[in-house]
Amino acid sequence: MSPTRTEALLAVAILGLITAAVVTDDASAARAAIAGGFGVGLAVLLLVARRWPVPALLATAAGILGYYALELPPVGLAAPAAAILYVAAERGRVVPAAAVGGSLLAVSVATRLIEGDDISVVIGADLGSGAALMLAVIALGDAVRNRRSLRAALVRQAAAAAEERRREAARQVEAERLRIAREVHDTLGHTMSVITLQSAVAREALADAEPGQAETALAAIHSVSGSAMAELRATLGTLRREPGPREPAPGFAQLRTLVDGVRRGGLPVELRLAGPVDALPTVVGSTVYRIVQEALTNVLRHARATRVAVTIRATPARLSLEVVDDGRGSSAGGVAGERGQGLRGMSERVALLGGTVDAADVDGGGFRVSVRLPLAGIPA
Numbered sequence: 076m077s078p079t080r081t082e083a084l085l086a087v088a089i090l091g092l093i094t095a096a097v098v099t100d101d102a103s104a105a106r107a108a109i110a111g112g113f114g115v116g117l118a119v120l121l122l123v124a125r126r127w128p129v130p131a132l133l134a135t136a137a138g139i140l141g142y143y144a145l146e147l148p149p150v151g152l153a154a155p156a157a158a159i160l161y162v163a164a165e166r167g168r169v170v171p172a173a174a175v176g177g178s179l180l181a182v183s184v185a186t187r188l189i190e191g192d193d194i195s196v197v198i199g200a201d202l203g204s205g206a207a208l209m210l211a212v213i214a215l216g217d218a219v220r221n222r223r224s225l226r227a228a229l230v231r232q233a234a235a236a237a238e239e240r241r242r243e244a245a246r247q248v249e250a251e252r253l254r255i256a257r258e259v260h261d262t263l264g265h266t267m268s269v270i271t272l273q274s275a276v277a278r279e280a281l282a283d284a285e286p287g288q289a290e291t292a293l294a295a296i297h298s299v300s301g302s303a304m305a306e307l308r309a310t311l312g313t314l315r316r317e318p319g320p321r322e323p324a325p326g327f328a329q330l331r332t333l334v335d336g337v338r339r340g341g342l343p344v345e346l347r348l349a350g351p352v353d354a355l356p357t358v359v360g361s362t363v364y365r366i367v368q369e370a371l372t373n374v375l376r377h378a379r380a381t382r383v384a385v386t387i388r389a390t391p392a393r394l395s396l397e398v399v400d401d402g403r404g405s406s407a408g409g410v411a412g413e414r415g416q417g418l419r420g421m422s423e424r425v426a427l428l429g430g431t432v433d434a435a436d437v438d439g440g441g442f443r444v445s446v447r448l449p450l451a452g453i454p455a
Contacts (some may be wrong), residue, residue, distance in 0.1 A: 084439055086224075088158065090138060092305060093100070103199055104365075104440070109145065109147060113138060113141070113142045115148065116138055117135060117138055117139075117159075120134050120135045120138070120159065121135075121158055121162060124159060124163065124166070125162065125166060125399070128166040128167075128168045128171075128235075129171050130164065131159060131162075132160075132163045132168065132171055132172060132175050133175065135155075135159040136156070136159075136175045136178065136179055139155055139156060139177075139179065140182065140340075143186075144157075153205035153206075153208040153209055154208070156175075156179055156209065157208055157212040159208055160175070160176050160212050160215065160216070161212040161213070161215060161216040161218070162211050163175075163340075164213040164214075164216025164217045164220070165216035165217070165219050165220050165317065166216075166355065167220055169213060169217050172213050172216070173213055176206075176209040176210075176213065180202060180206060180209070181207055183203070183205070184202055184291065197267065197348040199450030203209055203278070204308070214277065217225070222417075230322075238296070243412060253423065257381045264432075270440050271310070274329075277304050288324070289303075294362075311339050318343060325351055325361060325364045325365075326357060326360025326361050326363070326364050326366075327355065327360040327363065328353075328360075329345070329364060330363070330364055330367060331346065332367055332370070333364065333367065334346045334357040334367075334371075337375065337383075337418045338374070341345060341347060341380070341407055342371075342374065342380065342381075342382075342383060343382045343383070344371070344374065344382075344383045344384075344385060345382070345383070345384045345385065345388070346385045347384070347385065347386040347389075348387050349388040349389065350387075350388055350390055350394075351389055352389045355389060355450070356375075356450070357452045358428065358453065358454075359394060359428065359448060359450065359453060362424050362425065362427075362428060362448070363387065363394070363396055363448075365421075365424060365445075366398075366421050366424065366425070366432075366444070366446055367385055367396070367398060368415075368419060369417045369421055369455045370385075370398035371383065371385075372397075372417065372419075373396070373417055374400045374402060374442075377402070377403075378400045378402025378403060378404075378441075378442060379400050379402050379403050380400035380402030380441070381398070381401055381402075382400070382401055383400045383401075384398070384399045385397070385398050386398075386399075389450075390450075391450065392448075392449065392450055392451060393446075393447065393448060393449050393450055394448040394450055395446065395447055396444075396445070396448075397443060397445050397446075398441055398443070398444045399437060399441060399443045399444075400441050401437075401441040402441055402442060403439060403440065404436040404437070404440060404441060404442050405434075405435075405436055418432070418434050418444075421434075421444070421446070425446055425448065428448055428449070428453060429448075429449050430446060430447050430448035430449060431438065431446070431448075432444070432445070432446050433445040
């Protein structure tokens with residue numbers, strides 16, 4: 076730890092003080108040399124005090140006492156001690172600095188009284204001024220240390236706040252990336268499942284010379300692909316921050332259309348709604364729509380079911396959703412692994428609203444997806 080400019084200036088001041096004392100005292104060459112050596116020593120102790128404050132403090136006190144013991148040109152007591160007391164206090168050694176300063180004053184007062192100096196002068200003038208100077212430099216050093224610590228703490232807080240803002244921005248970017256990934260997965264997954272199913276129906280109908288059924292299947296493909304393209308355009312427009320109106324997020328109003336599309340594909344779906352579902356917050360409607368969409372997509376792709384029941388019950392406090400099919404469940408043909416991404420997306424959506432998702436096989440065959448959403452605190 077290198078000495079600062081302050082320590083260097085104080086060292087120069089000590090040398091200047093002792094040099095001035097030698098010059099004005101008209102000391103002999105030997106006494107001047109010894110005094111100069113003490114001055115250099117005190118200056119060096121100031122320069123190393125930042126690294127070793129207490130040893131430098133004690134060595135300086137011993138040096139000052141030795142200086143006067145040799146009866147070298149007087150420089151006062153408080154002035155040469157003030158520099159090291161300031162540095163020690165600035166390094167956080169306030170108690171040792173006060174103890175050393177008090178000890179020096181006590182030795183000085185006792186010595187002068189023993190030598191016969193006037194007690195009123197020693198105690199009333201010299202002791203008071205010396206004590207005031209020492210207390211002032213100790214207080215100044217401690218104040219500088221506290222100010223520096225406060226500034227360092229503020230810098231650390233600012234750095235921590237900047238890092239937290241960076242992390243929060245990264246979290247928001249990651250959350251947006253996951254949201255877009257879920258939207259694209261849900262839209263394309265359901266659409267491709269319906270297209271696959273309806274194209275198979277159309278192919279069989281054409282093979283069996285049933286143009287009416289083939290036309291219905293192709294119309295369903297056209298409808299579902301058009302809806303998917305509209306959703307994808309809206310998602311990409313949000314990603315690109317394009318101006319202009321956005322397609323509203325699908326919700327309860329589009330739920331019946333979703334179910335009708337699956338029914339046209341040949342899978343009977345029963346939709347049961349209980350409670351004021353149409354008055355629920357938009358974010359709840361969008362979440363429910365996506366969960367039903369993903370659950371029906373899984374049924375179309377994996378379950379080999381003959382029927383599906385979708386039940387939604389809403390109260391002012393909570394919403395429950397169940398999608399139950401009579402298919403082969405999760406244990407056959409690696410269905411659980413294939414459904415993993417969709418179920419993970421459901422869980423992420425529901426967790427954002429503080430809800431829970433349970434997905435498990437049904438006794439006797441089939442699969443059930445159960446969702447519980449608390450409605451309290453969700454803005455409309």
